[in-house]
Amino acid sequence: MSNASLLARSLAAVWHPCTQMQHHEQLPLLxxxxxxxxxxxxxxxxxxxxxxxxxxxxxxxxxEPRIKAAITAQLERIEHVMLAGFTHEPVVELSERLGALTGLGHAFYGSDGASATEIALKMAAHYWRNRGQPQKNRFVYLQDSYHGETLGALSVTDVPIFRDAYAPLIRANFMVMSPDARQAQEGETAADVAERAALALETTLAAHHEEIAALIVEPLVQGAAGMAMYDAQYLRRARALCERYGVLLIADEIAVGFGRTGTLFACEQAGIKPDLLCLSKGITGGYLPLAVVLSSDEIYTAFYDQDVRRGFLHSHSYTGNPLACAAALATLDIFASDxxxxxxxxxxxxxxxxxxxxxxxxxxxxxxxxxxxxxxxxxxxxxxxxxxxxxxxxxxxxxxxxxxxxxxxxxxxxxxxxxxxxxxxxxxxxxxxxxxxx
The missing domain is CATH 3.90.1150.10 (Aspartate Aminotransferase, domain 1)
Known part of the structure; x- marks a missing residue:
């Protein structure tokens, strides 16, 4: 099939993401x-x-032949089974391995980066509700941050083109200064900018911590902000401030996880562990959709109860899909073997x-x-x-x-x-x- 034929069929039938479709009258799809x-x-x-x-x-x-082989082998066993009331070997092994790599003991699965953000935000607010502090249900996010385009994710995203059209649907949260090193003033280092940003964060937490559930950050690199990079000192200061003011720390490593920043996870470079860690994108090597939120044992324990209302009320039909988990396991194997x-x-x-x-x-x-x-x-x-x-x-x-x-x-x-x-x-x-x- 030629380019022209496939292009015409796509324009007639497919609504492409993050796209003004009329532009394709002058800018052809590839x-x-x-x-x-x-x-x-x-x-x-x-x-x-x-x-x-x-x-x-x-x-x-x-x-990549090894990831393809892992998917094919799993396809011969079971392609999918719901994870509510059932389990399977790939999701158990993947959860165990991710827990060992991060020190975060329980894995909750979704299908993409935005769903991981939604899971983490809901989990953080529900955690505080189960702890008897339901008023802690707002969030802090960085200027120029991006965490996805579903409504919860947009409430902690600072990209006007994504937010403005849906502003009436979005809950207000607290935005604080980004530690983006490009903001350095004369004589300042990246660490100095990180410290200024941390002081701004402290001001917000001191004033509003009683209503804040969590701070969410993209560790080391803010992707949609134009690959804004910052000093790891900010993460260390943010971790300490969250502990001081009783606020959870959510690390969105959807884009930067799995080696993008030079370590398997970016938080490693600051020597910190978040309370919730969001992963997607590279988790399967790019072969199948999968997302996971890893939580601390403390958060998991707050939901562990006979009362269904205290359980985490969230689900996806394809949660923990065996084929995607098999691809993720093969991806981790490649990191180790190569x-x-x-x-x-x-x-x-x-x-x-x-x-x-x-x-x-x-x-x-x-x-x-x-x-x-x-x-x-x-x-x-x-x-x-x-x-x-x-x-x-x-x-x-x-x-x-x-x-x-x-x-x-x-x-x-x-x-x-x-x-x-x-x-x-x-x-x-x-x-x-x-x-x-x-």
Missing amino acids: PITGGDGPWLIDADGRRYLDAVSSWWVNLFGHN DVLTTNRAKAARWNAGPFAALASHPRIRHWRTQGMIWAGDVSTAPAGFARRLFLAGLQQGVLLRPIGSTLYFMPPYILRDADADRLAQCTLAALNTVLAE
Whole structure:
């Protein structure tokens, strides 16, 4: 089937996410029919280097044989069974392994990142209700944060284009200063910005802790804020402040978990443990939808009772799907067998000194920054429509780029080779210079 045929059928039948569909009259969809490692292949056989891991989910490339084999093997046993009143080996083993990795003893499953946020918010408020403090039902979130697009998630998200249309449906919560290191004033370090942000957080908690259930943060990197990166000191201070004021800490590692920041989970770099940990995206290597919220034993115990009303009243039809859990187990196996984190650190060091150095020194790029396997830079005086124009220019060069506003970033699959990194940098520079010269 040709690109044109698949494109026409999609436009006639599919309502695409986060998209103004009329734009596709001028900006055609890209019909993908195959994948090979870090490459996407369209219906006409053209190949595109997937520099954003297909919306940050794909860790080990498309058509990874070990993950495919795990899914196939599970398919021969059972494809799905409801988790209410039943259990199965993959979900038990995955929960045990995640608990051992995080120190958080119980796993509650959903299907995507936004559902993980909803679970965590509801769980936090219900925890306090079960503790006899039902007034603690509001939340604190960071400026420029993004936690999903369902209504609860939007109530702790600071992205106007997502919030404004649904403002009448969204409950008000408390927004505090982001520790984004780009806010550094003359003479300040990233740690100084983190301290200023922590002081702002303390002011809010001191004034409102009696009605606050939890603080929710994206550890180390705020993705939708243009890959805003900050010092781990903020997480340490936030953890201590939450304990002081009797507020739970929710770590949203939906985007940054599973090695993106250089450690398996970003919170490790601050030496802290949250009360609730949200995971999704890379948990299955990008192969099947799955989300999980890991909770402390203290939170779990507050729900443990004969009274159904004290139980956690939340469910999804596909909770803990065996196929998705099998993919997640295979993903964890690959981390262990391939020593992924060590390999990634070596790759990042080579690429920072090599191919990505030209981007870091580009005269129009400001605040070039990196955290683990994430790279980003802000394009100064970017032309109107920059994100869309760079996306199109990248496709012409054979790379999939998806800028956030005027921020150019890479979040590639971990299997990227040095030659692929060279190509990514060269093609991105060519696309960027083309757009800036228009």
